[in-house]
Amino acid sequence: YALEQVAICLTKGAEKYEDNNWKYVGAAEARYLDALMRHVEARRKGEVLDAEGNDHLAAIVVNGLFLLEFEHNPEFKKESE
Numbered sequence: 001y002a003l004e005q006v007a008i009c010l011t012k013g014a015e016k017y018e019d020n021n022w023k024y025v026g027a028a029e030a031r032y033l034d035a036l037m038r039h040v041e042a043r044r045k046g047e048v049l050d051a052e053g054n055d056h057l058a059a060i061v062v063n064g065l066f067l068l069e070f071e072h073n074p075e076f077k078k079e080s081e
Contacts, residue, residue, distance in 0.1 A: 005055050008054075009058040013062070022066050028070060032067050036060055036063035039059040039060045
């Protein structure tokens, strides 16, 4: 059930933007961390769904997965490393 909600969140994002668009967002790590925290705060305040009908917990997981991918996938390693 949880993975289904994550898949729904990812699908809605792909439909709103385009497939794999998450990889090409400028200042991506900061933006996804900010988005994750906005969803955490909304959920903490008792909101289950965002204005677009997305489950806040699924959005938290999705943003965390994006951050993990940036952290561990060699494709995204910073040039300074």
